[in-house]
Amino acid sequence: MTEKIVTSNATAAAPAAPWHLWVVGVVSLLWNAFGAYDYLMTQTRNDAYMGQFTPDQLDYFYGFPAWMEFFWALGVWGAVAGSVLLLLRKRWAVHAFIVSLVGLVGSSIYSFVVNPVPESMGSAGYAVFTAVIFAVTLLLVWYSVTMVRKGVLR
Secondary structure, three states: OOOOHHHHHHOOOOOOOOOHHHHHHHHHHHHHHHHHHHHHHHOOHHHHOOOOOOOOHHHHOOOOOOOHHHHHHHHHHHHHHHHHHHHHOOOHHHHHHHHHHHHHHHHHHHHHHHOOOOOOHHHHHHHHHHHHHHHHHOOOOOOOHHHHOOOOOO
């Protein structure tokens, strides 16, 4: 009797993680951890943190409708999850970063169209910072897709 040996791509070892995966993963986790910190301090109305804002800025933050809070949470926690999943070499990082991008788009619509930020927040500076966040998020989506295509993320 002859035995057949069956191999599967599912059991094949993934390529070794390139050094830049760890750099991108750690830097993105630190970057997104700040966003999570900002979100948590705002949601809990932490006096020490929120004390840096003017009364009109506080009114703006505390006046967010539920749908804005939802998109903000998607953006923040999708990004944190994406960074962790990237470090764990999981292909779900792509999905998490896309969720984060959806959250960023939704919250940006609120902040730039529905209820623009107060002038005291420096509208031009806020727009530049939001553009940087968009650029970082898009780069993380691209990077994670690239790592999936190379077989680094499983």
